[in-house]
Amino acid sequence: MAKHHVTTTINGDPVEFLCEPEQTLLDVLRDELGLTGSKEGCASGDCGACSVMVDDRLVCSCLVLGVEVDESTVETIEGMADGDKLHPLQQKFLEEAALQCGICTPGFLIAARALLVKNPDPTETEVRYWLAGNLCRCTGYDKIIRSVLDVASEMKRA
Amino acid sequence: MHPFTLDRPRDLAAALALRAQAGRNDAPAEYIAGGTDMVQLLQEYVRQPERLVSLAGLLDNRIEIGPQGLRLGVAATMAEVAADPAVVEQFPLISEALLNSASPQVRNQATMGGNLLQRTRCPYFRDVGYAACNKRAPGSGCAAIGGENRWHAVLGTSDDCIATNPSDLAVALVALDAAVEIRGAGGSRSLPLVDFHRLPAATPHIETVLEPGEVIAAITVPASSAARRSHYLKVRDRASFEFAVVSAAVALEMDGARIRQARIALGGVGTKPWRVPRVEAALAGASLEPQSLRQAAALAAENAHGRGHNDFKIELMQRAIVRAVEIAGARA
Ligand SMILES: Cc1cc2nc3c(=O)[nH]c(=O)nc-3n(C[C@H](O)[C@H](O)[C@H](O)COP(=O)(O)OP(=O)(O)OC[C@H]3O[C@@H](n4cnc5c(N)ncnc54)[C@H](O)[C@@H]3O)c2cc1C
Ligand code: SF4
Ligand code: FES
Ligand code: FES
Numbered sequence: 109m110a111k112h113h114v115t116t117t118i119n120g121d122p123v124e125f126l127c128e129p130e131q132t133l134l135d136v137l138r139d140e141l142g143l144t145g146s147k148e149g150c151a152s153g154d155c156g157a158c159s160v161m162v163d164d165r166l167v168c169s170c171l172v173l174g175v176e177v178d179e180s181t182v183e184t185i186e187g188m189a190d191g192d193k194l195h196p197l198q199q200k201f202l203e204e205a206a207l208q209c210g211i212c213t214p215g216f217l218i219a220a221r222a223l224l225v226k227n228p229d230p231t232e233t234e235v236r237y238w239l240a241g242n243l244c245r246c247t248g249y250d251k252i253i254r255s256v257l258d259v260a261s262e263m264k265r266a
Numbered sequence: 267m268h269p270f271t272l273d274r275p276r277d278l279a280a281a282l283a284l285r286a287q288a289g290r291n292d293a294p295a296e297y298i299a300g301g302t303d304m305v306q307l308l309q310e311y312v313r314q315p316e317r318l319v320s321l322a323g324l325l326d327n328r329i330e331i332g333p334q335g336l337r338l339g340v341a342a343t344m345a346e347v348a349a350d351p352a353v354v355e356q357f358p359l360i361s362e363a364l365l366n367s368a369s370p371q372v373r374n375q376a377t378m379g380g381n382l383l384q385r386t387r388c389p390y391f392r393d394v395g396y397a398a399c400n401k402r403a404p405g406s407g408c409a410a411i412g413g414e415n416r417w418h419a420v421l422g423t424s425d426d427c428i429a430t431n432p433s434d435l436a437v438a439l440v441a442l443d444a445a446v447e448i449r450g451a452g453g454s455r456s457l458p459l460v461d462f463h464r465l466p467a468a469t470p471h472i473e474t475v476l477e478p479g480e481v482i483a484a485i486t487v488p489a490s491s492a493a494r495r496s497h498y499l500k501v502r503d504r505a506s507f508e509f510a511v512v513s514a515a516v517a518l519e520m521d522g523a524r525i526r527q528a529r530i531a532l533g534g535v536g537t538k539p540w541r542v543p544r545v546e547a548a549l550a551g552a553s554l555e556p557q558s559l560r561q562a563a564a565l566a567a568e569n570a571h572g573r574g575h576n577d578f579k580i581e582l583m584q585r586a587i588v589r590a591v592e593i594a595g596a597r598a
Binding site: 110112128129130132151152153156159165166167168170171172173175176178219222223236237238240241242 | 322
């Protein structure tokens with residue numbers, strides 16, 4: 109099949125790639141661009157491990173065709189830290205051991221950041237419902253939820 | 267996924283022309299909007315079009331409210347509609363149904379049109395490992411009848427298919443007398459949403475009245491005071507991020523402590539979004555006493571037909587009606 113030429117901005121840098129119509133954005137990120145931070149847990153929208161931002165919207169990259177992000181802006185976990193300086197959510201996840209195997213972590217971080225941009229002072233219930241589309245089989249969620257709430261309250265004090 | 271070509275036409279006329287020759291559901295050429303249902307079904311080989319026609323950027327995404335009511339451009343996302351302040355204020359039922367659907371990720375990507383046209387969650391339909399599914403492969407039989415059918419419908423079923431329509435949005439919209447604006451190469455038409463989905467009968471693979479190539483362009487909802495005094499009750503296997511086992515959308519017009527008019531639709535129990543006019547008639551003039559609500563709700567079970575695992579839904583849907591009417595009735 110004819111490949112499509114796609115022009116995007118990924119984590120602030122202009123990126124062009126060629127992709128087959130049947131490649132998802134997740135396939136493109138991982139297999140064509142070497143951005144393997146976004147994970148494939150299910151490929152059906154059920155786990156959130158592939159969460160990325162497209163034009164400032166949190167989406168599952170496994171449900172978006174690569175061709176459809178032409179002329180869009182994409183943000184992935186690779187762009188979350190500022191050089192060597194971790195994002196406060198990344199730092200907090202480490203401190204509070206909010207990860208074990210780590211497969212779900214990039215998706216949780218991207219989703220949690222999107223929440224705090226939209227709602228800087230969420231309740232615990234709001235955090236839990238917002239992160240309902242992100243599954244974790246290791247941590248039991250409590251440490252993840254607490255990390256997000258702690259970052260929110262630190263941001264408020266700052 | 268099977269290989270396909272993808273067209274991203276510059277205007278709607280070109281899209282309509284590309285799709286028009288291809289036939290109804292599961293045709294060799296299909297539209298894709300947000301892709302949240304289509305891509306999943308492509309990944310599972312349930313749908314195998316040769317060509318996809320992208321609707322991205324071709325259809326209206328505006329949300330407009332006026333004296334006549336609400337108009338939703340069909341490209342608006344679930345998240346945009348759910349968060350729209352005027353929708354929240356005047357049509358809370360719609361916002362509640364959407365916020366009780368899927369995850370933030372899916373709601374940010376999925377469109378109104380795709381939501382109304384999402385395919386059933388019948389596990390046999392979605393798994394090509396099962397040969398028998400009349401919806402996926404016409405004439406092949408139905409693995410759910412006589413199989414695991416806890417999730418399946420008890421109303422509007424046929425001997426060929428018992429799959430539910432999974433959309434929460436459609437249940438809320440049907441309760442509010444919404445209509446869909448349809449556009450095709452030959453022009454536009456509008457029809458009540460309640461008439462849009464078809465009963466499975468002997469042709470479960472034909473799910474709607476859309477003619478080949480037609481698109482849904484907009485959803486309209488008439489203004490009414492009942493739209494505010496409403497409640498969407500969704501009963502499901504976990505608190506969030508799950509499809510309905512049973513749901514009830516209720517909108518009430520009250521006359522003091524009595525119901526003047528009730529509008530009620532059910533989800534999770536019908537092969538299409540299911541309005542219950544006999545229950546509504548029995549509630550007209552009734553009080554909110556549990557006894558009278560219970561009697562009226564029992565009428566929803568007329569003609570209900572379980573298949574074993576899903577028998578519990580017949581009782582559960584009556585209780586869901588009672589609870590949703592109580593909650594809506596208690597609202598100011
Ligand atoms: C993990 C997950 C959980 C979910 N949970 C829920 C839930 O709890 N409740 C619920 O209601 N839904 C739920 N959904 C379903 C979700 O709402 C649908 O996938 C979504 O609304 C489809 O919209 P889309 O724009 O992505 O459609 P697409 O996937 O792009 O299209 C779906 C179908 O609609 C057709 N189509 C799209 N737009 C038009 C148009 N304008 N005219 C004609 N044809 C059109 C396409 O050809 C395709 O056949 C869930 C989905 C996922 C992935
Ligand atoms: S209930 Fe319908 S969709 Fe499910 S297996 Fe039977 S025919 Fe297929
Ligand atoms: S891989 Fe995309 S949601 Fe699981
Ligand atoms: S840390 Fe293993 S899945 Fe979440």
